[in-house]
Amino acid sequence: MTHHLLSGPEHDPARDAGHENAPPRVGFFTDTSVCIGCKACEVACKEWNAIPEDGMAFTGMSYDNTQGLGASTWRHVAFVEQSVPTGGGRTRLPLVSGGGTGGGEVRWLMSSDVCKHCTHAACLDVCPTGSLFRTEFGTVVVQDDICNGCGYCVPACPYGVIEQRPSDGRAFKCTMCYDRLGAGLEPACAKACPTESIQFGELDELRERAALRVDQLHKEGVTDARLYGHDPQDGVGGDGAFFLLLDEPEVYGLPPAPVVTTRDLPVMWRHAATAALSLMGGFALSFALSALPARTGRTRTGRRGRA
Amino acid sequence: MKRRTDDVTAAAGGTSGRTPNARRRGRNGEEPMVPRATFDSYYGRPVIKAPGWSARDIAGYFFLGGLAGAGSVLAAGAHLTGRTATATVMKLSSLAAITLSAAALVNDLGRPGRFANMLRVVKPTSPMSVGSWLLSAYGPCAGAAALCAATGRLPRAGVAATGAAAVLGPAVAAYTAVLAADTAVPAWHGVHRELPYVFVASATAAASGMALVLAPSCESGPARCAAVLAAAGEISTMSAAERRLGMVAETYREGRAGRLLRAARVLTVAGAAGAALYGRRSRTVAVGSGVMLLAGSACTRFGVFAAGVASAEDPAYTVRPQRAAKDREGLRGAAGCA
Ligand code: SF4
Numbered sequence: 105m106t107h108h109l110l111s112g113p114e115h116d117p118a119r120d121a122g123h124e125n126a127p128p129r130v131g132f133f134t135d136t137s138v139c140i141g142c143k144a145c146e147v148a149c150k151e152w153n154a155i156p157e158d159g160m161a162f163t164g165m166s167y168d169n170t171q172g173l174g175a176s177t178w179r180h181v182a183f184v185e186q187s188v189p190t191g192g193g194r195t196r197l198p199l200v201s202g203g204g205t206g207g208g209e210v211r212w213l214m215s216s217d218v219c220k221h222c223t224h225a226a227c228l229d230v231c232p233t234g235s236l237f238r239t240e241f242g243t244v245v246v247q248d249d250i251c252n253g254c255g256y257c258v259p260a261c262p263y264g265v266i267e268q269r270p271s272d273g274r275a276f277k278c279t280m281c282y283d284r285l286g287a288g289l290e291p292a293c294a295k296a297c298p299t300e301s302i303q304f305g306e307l308d309e310l311r312e313r314a315a316l317r318v319d320q321l322h323k324e325g326v327t328d329a330r331l332y333g334h335d336p337q338d339g340v341g342g343d344g345a346f347f348l349l350l351d352e353p354e355v356y357g358l359p360p361a362p363v364v365t366t367r368d369l370p371v372m373w374r375h376a377a378t379a380a381l382s383l384m385g386g387f388a389l390s391f392a393l394s395a396l397p398a399r400t401g402r403t404r405t406g407r408r409g410r411a
Numbered sequence: 412m413k414r415r416t417d418d419v420t421a422a423a424g425g426t427s428g429r430t431p432n433a434r435r436r437g438r439n440g441e442e443p444m445v446p447r448a449t450f451d452s453y454y455g456r457p458v459i460k461a462p463g464w465s466a467r468d469i470a471g472y473f474f475l476g477g478l479a480g481a482g483s484v485l486a487a488g489a490h491l492t493g494r495t496a497t498a499t500v501m502k503l504s505s506l507a508a509i510t511l512s513a514a515a516l517v518n519d520l521g522r523p524g525r526f527a528n529m530l531r532v533v534k535p536t537s538p539m540s541v542g543s544w545l546l547s548a549y550g551p552c553a554g555a556a557a558l559c560a561a562t563g564r565l566p567r568a569g570v571a572a573t574g575a576a577a578v579l580g581p582a583v584a585a586y587t588a589v590l591a592a593d594t595a596v597p598a599w600h601g602v603h604r605e606l607p608y609v610f611v612a613s614a615t616a617a618a619s620g621m622a623l624v625l626a627p628s629c630e631s632g633p634a635r636c637a638a639v640l641a642a643a644g645e646i647s648t649m650s651a652a653e654r655r656l657g658m659v660a661e662t663y664r665e666g667r668a669g670r671l672l673r674a675a676r677v678l679t680v681a682g683a684a685g686a687a688l689y690g691r692r693s694r695t696v697a698v699g700s701g702v703m704l705l706a707g708s709a710c711t712r713f714g715v716f717a718a719g720v721a722s723a724e725d726p727a728y729t730v731r732p733q734r735a736a737k738d739r740e741g742l743r744g745a746a747g748c749a
Binding site for chain 2: 110163165168171172174182184226229230231232233234235250251252253254255256258259260261262263264265266267268272273274275354355356357358359360361362365366368369371372373375376377378379380381382383384386387388389390391393394395
């Protein structure tokens with residue numbers, strides 16, 4: 105694995121982005137084991153950031169009619185209903201009579217998703233206008249007065265977070281309440297969360313707290329508890345917003361091993377350069393071959409000056 | 412959400428099973444209470460967001476940019492070897508193509524009025540920023556080369572512009588592959604090594620096709636030769652790309668992308684063969700072959716674009732390769748510990 109500023113561990117992204125005297129990097133630790141699915145975070149986020157309504161639908165996806173993160177949804181509470189075998193130290197819910205199959209039980213997993221504020225953020229890397237930038241807090245924010253709606257950040261994000269708002273054309277996503285942070289407040293979602301499932305704070309401290317929480321859950325027999333996005337060695341250099349999950353990430357709609365594709369940019373440019381040269385070479389060869397004496401005897405009417 | 416969850420399960424379960432563990436509860440015949448795909452994905456919803464780009468604008472831009480860039484190289488070669496008619500028409504073709512492609516790019520912006528923000532910063536980590544600067548250097552060169560050739564004025568400036576356009580042209584043709592590949596889209600990023608070669612081969616096919624259509628047959632030797640090289644290059648690089656992709660290669664074979672790419676293969680090979688065998692003798696065949704090469708190149712770009720969108724819309728193509736990579740890493744890690 106190559107190590108450069110495009111990928112790998114990176115202790116202080118704010119300073120790397122040119123913020124001198126940056127405050128400590130902040131982030132979210134979302135502990136889904138205590139999420140009760142109340143959606144207070146979704147509502148608080150919409151309210152504080154004045155995000156427009158983006159459609160109402162009954163999806164049939166458990167209690168989730170929000171469906172996913174997008175231009176006008178910056179916090180999204182996922183509801184996973186699972187049929188699980190009895191036992192195994194899981195949270196057990198009594199079944200409605202006749203609802204069970206094969207002796208299994210149903211459990212709900214709830215998780216409040218958000219922009220990960222990646223250490224190596226693909227959206228920021230590929231933004232051609234500089235609209236996406238790294239704040240002094242180490243978070244990733246779109247400047248909506250600069251964004252020209254090129255849409256490149258949308259497929260670049262390995263988590264499917266950022267999106268263009270159709271009515272507007274520009275890209276939007278979670279700012280980790282940049283305005284509130286500047287005023288010394290915590291983000292609206294964390295403030296509203298009644299169970300402290302969403303914890304806001306200095307990232308280093310959150311990581312320590314999360315490690316303790318996982319240990320505690322493991323001791324209590326919840327062996328499926330695992331952290332997601334906490335590891336600075338992962339494909340995006342660790343997330344500024346990381347999670348404690350109770351199942352595989354893909355169950356919650358999260359990618360199991362996301363990478364910042366800019367990691368491969370040096371390789372891509374090298375291949376593009378070679379390809380560009382081979383294009384030239386191909387034409388050079390074509391001209392050279394047709395400069396060979398034509399065997400059929402038909403000549404090119406004497407126009408050719410130099411061979 | 413158009414895709415139903417059981418489609419996803421079918422897509423994920425029906426493939427060759429390259430993922431080492433055909434894991435997950437709920438696969439083994441018990442009546443699932445919730446959609447089975449829940450175990451592989453969140454209600455079959457995509458993990459990443461597909462680009463919001465319109466195929467006409469962006470795949471069209473890939474095609475036109477390639478046509479322009481490769482055309483400038485062909486024009487310079489023709490200029491250098493005294494094939495004046497070919498040089499002039501190819502310079503005009505490149506100018507027209509790059510103008511149209513710039514228009515397509517601006518049109519695709521969410522805020523077209525702010526297109527100038529593209530040149531607000533120079534950002535090597537953004538292929539789109541690099542491309543914008545490249546286009547703003549290449550465009551004027553292609554324009555000057557075309558105007559000098561068409562009017563016969565300022566021949567020296569014309570030579571300089573022709574040379575500069577020929578140097579920048581291949582970069583214009585190749586960088587769009589990096590633009591597509593530097594995304595989380597599985598069918599694009601998975602082939603980040605091969606895609607530049609596919610794109611330059613496709614660009615070469617388009618430019619030689621244009622030369623066959625527009626230029627006199629007596630000058631079209633190099634274009635016919637380039638068409639054959641391009642067809643061979645495109646077929647071999649495309650199959651290398653599909654081999655690299657593993658299960659994600661399905662997106663290049665199925666649906667809209669599959670149809671477009673099959674058409675591209677037929678058109679490109681037929682165009683190159685027609686040009687090579689009869690392109691010199693028959694003007695009609697030359698024009699027909701040229702049209703097929705152009706159409707083949709367009710189909711390649713629209714096909715690759717469609718494959719990318721399809722791979723982004725189905726969570727299986729994001730989850731399964733990542734899961735496989737993670738499991739491999741896990742095995743390596745375990746071996747290291749033991
Ligand atoms: S999760 Fe996506 S939108 Fe958020 S910082 Fe990372 S790349 Fe950008």
